[in-house]
Amino acid sequence: MRRIWMRLALTFMAVSASGILISTVLSIKEMDYHFSMYLNEVNQQHEQDLLDILENEYQTGLGWDDQTYLKLKAASSVLGLQFSLFDQEHRLIRTFGKAVNPEDTSSVNMIPIKERDHTIGYIGIQYDNSYAMSLEEHFRMAHTNAMQWTMLALLLLVCIASIFIAKRLAKPIVDMSDASRAVSRGDLSIRVDLPQGEDELSVLVHSFNNLVQSLQKQEELRKRLTSDIAHELRTPLNTLLAQTEGMLDGIWEATPEHLEATRSEVLRLIRIVSDLDQVIQVESGALNISQNEINLTNVVGGIVESMTAAFQLQGIQVKSYLKSTAWIMGDQQRIAQAISNLLTNALKHTPPGGEVNVTLEQKKRIVEVKVVDNGTGISPEDLPFVFERFYRGDRSRNREKGGTGLGLTIVKGIVEAHQGNVAITSEVGKGTIVTLTFPAIRNPA
Structure with missing residues (x-):
């Protein structure tokens, strides 16, 4: 040759x-x-x-x-x-x-x-x-x-x-x-040395390296996803296995309380599978999003009101500051799910006596929704990865609180499917601010 x-x-x-x-x-x-x-x-x-x-x-x-x-x-x-x-x-x-x-x-x-x-x-x-x-x-x-x-x-x-x-x-x-x-x-670890200059050959080599790097990242994510799924499913499955074997051996009686514990593990498995299915739909672009005019102010206000009781049971104060009547185009059910996931996260990570504030404001053609808590916060090393599937800064704590590690991944996918953006800032011990932005379809009222 x-x-x-x-x-x-x-x-x-x-x-x-x-x-x-x-x-x-x-x-x-x-x-x-x-x-x-x-x-x-x-x-x-x-x-x-x-x-x-x-x-x-x-x-x-x-x-x-x-x-x-x-x-x-x-x-x-x-x-x-x-x-x-x-x-x-x-x-x-x-x-x-x-x-x-x-x-x-x-x-x-x-x-x-x-x-x-x-x-x-x-x-x-x-x-x-x-x-x-x-x-x-x-x-x-x-x-x-x-x-x-x-x-x-x-x-x-x-x-x-x-x-x-x-x-x-x-x-x-x-x-x-x-x-x-x-x-x-x-x-996928190999890279090509970049030639000097900025000609087409340099662009080609740079694009090739980016492609290989992207493939390497996807391969790492695939392996980690497989590992994370196995890890997430292993605990409830082992629990179910132990409970059913205990019942079969007569060690663990099939009382209503024991059956309820088994049912909780089954529900947890169902929730993991359901969330994982949504994540796959989001990342593959197959998430079904209807396009309707949505009064985002009413949606956010309704979610806050429906979850107020849950916050009060934990001794947490939740307040909403809806400064504008904002309209966006999208799927009301999906938007409500994203807001609900954010509030659920804030509920899990805010200690009793804490406070969660939800604000909505329209600035020209952009609608901005913020969920602010004074909870435990997120460490700087964990912050860049919070939107990745199954990522937890503290796995045991999140599992005990019922988290699957997919909530923020779903939020990000839903918001971006509505041509919006998600940003997060946090400081350990002081709290977290999650900001959602959407394109408005009407002027602020």
């Missing part, structure tokens, strides 16, 4: 090699063109130099002297040219320079020699094409070799850089591939 970094590296190499090859070919062609232009300019300069000598040395009525011919001979040697001097009638005066093979010469270029706009003669220059071609070929070969070595060096550098960059780019993907295989084997 070809690894992704190899495919990336080969792609980088192919693109880079194509660019280098095209650049090299264009560079060679461009250099050849400019070198040819350079040779033409050199030839033109040679022609101008010869014309300058002839025009400056010309003597009116006498022509050119031997001194001029010596200069022309020296120039032909230096410039490597063969040229001939002609008079006004194109008659040959003298030829300078070594003889050139006719096959290696270009056509004679007759250039007029002027003095004061009058033609006084002509100079015919024959270029040694073999020399020019040799020079041009030598330059072309030198330049081509240099470009080839440069191209090879660049290709080597590109190969090394492509492998390095490809491995660096592919590392998070390879790590995620390895991590995903580990996750498929059940290892």
Whole structure:
């Protein structure tokens, strides 16, 4: 199987090699063109130099002297040219320079020699094409070799850089591939190192880590739920088993009081199963919520009134402060259940002589319900987990008071199903404040 970094590296190499090859070919062609232009300019300069000598040395009525011919001979040697001097009638005066093979010469270029706009003669220059071609070929070969070595060096550098960059780019993907295989084997503790930057690859790695973390959390919750359910059911089932075995063995008489104790354990099992069923519905989004206009003020007031007797039996004072007539959209029975669960919690954790206050107030388009008690409070380490199912800061105390550890989980699910929010603040020894907020459908009255 070809690894992704190899495919990336080969792609980088192919693109880079194509660019280098095209650049090299264009560079060679461009250099050849400019070198040819350079040779033409050199030839033109040679022609101008010869014309300058002839025009400056010309003597009116006498022509050119031997001194001029010596200069022309020296120039032909230096410039490597063969040229001939002609008079006004194109008659040959003298030829300078070594003889050139006719096959290696270009056509004679007759250039007029002027003095004061009058033609006084002509100079015919024959270029040694073999020399020019040799020079041009030598330059072309030198330049081509240099470009080839440069191209090879660049290709080597590109190969090394492509492998390095490809491995660096592919590392998070390879790590995620390895991590995903580990996750498929059940290892949810693995994480992929985040690459530097904030590009799409970093976002992908971050999302993958969040996904694995979420799966790990769900797995831990599933295991804990299984353990908690087993723990919650074990106590009443063991109690029922002991009671029924005692009755069968004749150790425990089937008196009305004993049967009532057995019935209480059965009811407790039923309550646990019922609450658990509601929690499952809430967390799966299958909780049946009807949508009706609800006078939340009346609902809260009715729940407080119906539970006042229970508070009084415990020596606890409960008061309601309903400052607004608030309307929300939702299921009245579910809302009443959430408020009742909060008051039941406050009743369980507020000592005799304590006080529980329920307030309702509408602020613009938000309805706020608060349940405030001065009970035992919740420790800071327990506070973040109070809405998790079966969570108890003090398991034995809650069990003795009839709690299943699901009440606040149900409250949170019901409130959020009504597009509301739940917040809780608490201090050990001072009490707890639970705040529910709902979107209002009418202005405050």
